[in-house]
Amino acid sequence: MSKILFKYLLSGFFKTVFIVILIFYCFGLILNLFEEIEFFKNLNVSMLTPITLTALFIPSLILKMLPFIIFISGLWFLLNLRNSKDMLSLKVFGYSNFKIFFILAVASFMFGWLVLFTINPFTSTMVKYYEQTKSKYSKDIDHLVSINKNGLWTKENLNNGHRIISANAIKGNILIKLTIFDLDKDYNVLQKIYSETADISKNKWELKEVQIIKFNNGMVEQSKKDNYSIFSQYDQKKINSLFRNFDTMSFLELVLNYQDLQNKGYNKAYLDQNLNAMLALPFFLFMMTALASILTMNTLKQSNNFTFIVVGLIACVAVYYFKDLSLALGKTDRVSLSLAAWIPVAVIGLFSSIGILQINEK
Numbered sequence: 001m002s003k004i005l006f007k008y009l010l011s012g013f014f015k016t017v018f019i020v021i022l023i024f025y026c027f028g029l030i031l032n033l034f035e036e037i038e039f040f041k042n043l044n045v046s047m048l049t050p051i052t053l054t055a056l057f058i059p060s061l062i063l064k065m066l067p068f069i070i071f072i073s074g075l076w077f078l079l080n081l082r083n084s085k086d087m088l089s090l091k092v093f094g095y096s097n098f099k100i101f102f103i104l105a106v107a108s109f110m111f112g113w114l115v116l117f118t119i120n121p122f123t124s125t126m127v128k129y130y131e132q133t134k135s136k137y138s139k140d141i142d143h144l145v146s147i148n149k150n151g152l153w154t155k156e157n158l159n160n161g162h163r164i165i166s167a168n169a170i171k172g173n174i175l176i177k178l179t180i181f182d183l184d185k186d187y188n189v190l191q192k193i194y195s196e197t198a199d200i201s202k203n204k205w206e207l208k209e210v211q212i213i214k215f216n217n218g219m220v221e222q223s224k225k226d227n228y229s230i231f232s233q234y235d236q237k238k239i240n241s242l243f244r245n246f247d248t249m250s251f252l253e254l255v256l257n258y259q260d261l262q263n264k265g266y267n268k269a270y271l272d273q274n275l276n277a278m279l280a281l282p283f284f285l286f287m288m289t290a291l292a293s294i295l296t297m298n299t300l301k302q303s304n305n306f307t308f309i310v311v312g313l314i315a316c317v318a319v320y321y322f323k324d325l326s327l328a329l330g331k332t333d334r335v336s337l338s339l340a341a342w343i344p345v346a347v348i349g350l351f352s353s354i355g356i357l358q359i360n361e362k
Contacts, residue, residue, distance in 0.1 A: 025058055072292075
């Protein structure tokens with residue numbers, strides 16, 4: 001009987017989680033589709049393109065909302081359990097409030113690790129494809145910056161043309177092995193600049209060991225300089241600020257290639273923030289399940305579902321803004337970015353521990 005009840009709890013809970021994820025996915029699909037249609041409205045693409053891109057983007061958004069999905073699912077499942085008198089039946093067979101909470105919370109915790117190791121790599125690949133596809137159609141973007149396995153790549157629109165810069169690596173404020181193409185408005189090459197290193201701590205880049213090749217009416221002129229300067233709208237601080245979104249990077253990629261990513265120029269503080277945010281996910285799911293249990297298991301009496309819907313929405317908004325506040329404290333150097341990822345988990349855990357003790361007594 002115990003195994004049957006255990007399976008009943010888990011199957012009912014994860015069925016509810018699946019339904020809530022499906023609802024979130026449908027809402028996200030509808031809302032994001034309008035944005036994609038707006039983006040492609042003047043381009044010669046079929047309707048299938050924005051639909052496909054939306055379908056690929058939403059799973060990554062679902063992962064970000066997973067703590068709130070687990071909270072809503074737990075609230076919904078436990079409320080139905082209580083209102084259908086199944087909660088009372090479970091208690092008759094020896095399932096206390098704490099035992100029910102613990103089974104669901106541990107299931108959420110394990111589900112979080114499963115997501116990180118199996119689902120997250122697929123969603124990050126989807127986002128990569130999403131961004132690569134959209135970048136092909138982004139004709140009106142004034143500037144682009146990319147850091148990948150080949151190093152740094154930037155594009156800037158100038159008053160009289162364009163500039164494309166590539167570098168093999170970025171270490172702190174130094175670019176290694178630069179190649180700079182200065183183009184006219186029709187993308188004809190005006191000159192190429194090769195440099196061993198460049199200091200990008202300011203908008204005035206200081207290049208060292210420079211070779212310049214100019215193209216003028218079919219003539220090629222070459223010159224070498226020890227020092228050379230160019231002005232760019234990017235400096236080290238601005239480039240680093242553009243790489244705070246790691247949706248295209250999976251948990252496994254972060255763990256296995258952490259040092260390589262630093263060598264390629266990714267900011268260590270933001271790598272640590274993203275890594276700790278992912279590591280905190282299973283614990284966050286555990287605490288959100290605890291929060292749902294506290295709200296629903298304090299009594300066996302039937303109640304109005306509308307009241308719990310309102311309370312649940314208020315709780316979600318409060319947790320969301322508290323999480324956002326914690327991240328803001330990290331970005332303003334009040335606390336480390338790594339610690340900022342764990343503060344919401346710690347605070348919710350402290351609050352939940354008190355609540356769990358109270359519902360266990362009932």
